Amino acid sequence: MTRVGLIGNPAAGRDIRRLTGGASVVDNYAKRRVAECVLAGLTAVTEPPNVQIMPDRAGIADHARDESPDEVDASILEIPLEGTAADTRRAAARFREDGVAAVVVLGGDGTTRDVACEIGDVPVVAVSTGTNNVVPSAVDGTVAGVAAALVATGAVPEADATARHGMIEARAETATGERRLSALAAAELSSRSFVGTRALLDPGDLRGGVVSRAHPGDVGLAAVAGAVEAVAPDDPGGVALRLSDPAEASRTVRAVLAPGVTATVGIESIERLEWDEAVRFDVPDGVVGADGERELELTDTTVELRVVPDGPRLVDVDATLAAGADAGALERTDPLPTTED
Structure with a gap:
């Protein structure tokens, strides 16, 4: 049956x-x-x-x-x-x-x-x-x-x-060994150095990341990317973003970063990624999040992110x-x- x-x-x-x-x-x-x-x-x-x-x-x-x-x-x-x-x-x-x-x-x-x-x-x-x-x-x-x-x-x-x-795979080599994380819609980098309550709440903490889909009607990093370049759920690859202080950025967007939270976000760069194309972010002290929740605490390391088609x-x-x-x-x-x- x-x-x-x-x-x-x-x-x-x-x-x-x-x-x-x-x-x-x-x-x-x-x-x-x-x-x-x-x-x-x-x-x-x-x-x-x-x-x-x-x-x-x-x-x-x-x-x-x-x-x-x-x-x-x-x-x-x-x-x-x-x-x-x-x-x-x-x-x-x-x-x-x-x-x-x-x-x-x-x-x-x-x-x-x-x-x-x-x-x-x-x-x-x-x-x-x-x-x-x-x-x-x-x-x-x-x-x-x-x-x-x-x-x-x-x-x-x-x-x-x-x-x-798509899914987003994050990988970082640390002093204690390799750390991995999977995300569905977005893998985000935060300047916060601790997981805390996990939820990404302060727009000023967000430093960038990779999304597997993007639309201005989404929430979080996917909304930021979607304000510039839309990626449908079944489109190949994704988008990598590097963010900066909106007061100093040459490009800014308004986006819904969390339920009830809209903010002006400064974009340093935005790059379209193909399947399995890796992008690297240096993390002096911060956290990698998955779909709006902080997960991996990292210090003085580089994290590699890629969108995979599985x-x-x-x-x-x-x-x-x-x-x-x-x-x-x-x-x-x-x-x-x-x-x-």
């Missing part, structure tokens, strides 16, 4: 940017409701797929299973829980190994990145319930479920429904539903049940 995986990150959408910026709060009650809607959406096809759900300690998985429609066989994936991002990665790896036909992910860029690192070629429907939401779509959970069902059952071929998204296969929800309708996959040939008096 065809299976769909469901991953809901309880920690997504709940970081410090709710206090310091204008990021919306997505509590676990809302995520339970979204997960419930995803399972309802699976019933749009004649033979709904089964679903396995990543377990969690916030009740998202239990609620989705208990409230699943009669037509959907829902179960909880059996994996050990740590209450960290390792749970998401472990679930994604299991879904890949077990051969699920599609995965729905509830989270932000960080959650989607964790899934991308382990999911392989399994199509991913990324639903925005996080803080940085450059990659996930702000789509209703029910609609996301319909798209997942169409792809999982083969009603819409993967080639018509998905596009490969990111996740992301489902285009709108295109998938349109293709499903064109193929007649949403039409019912069986008679509707009748109510007897």
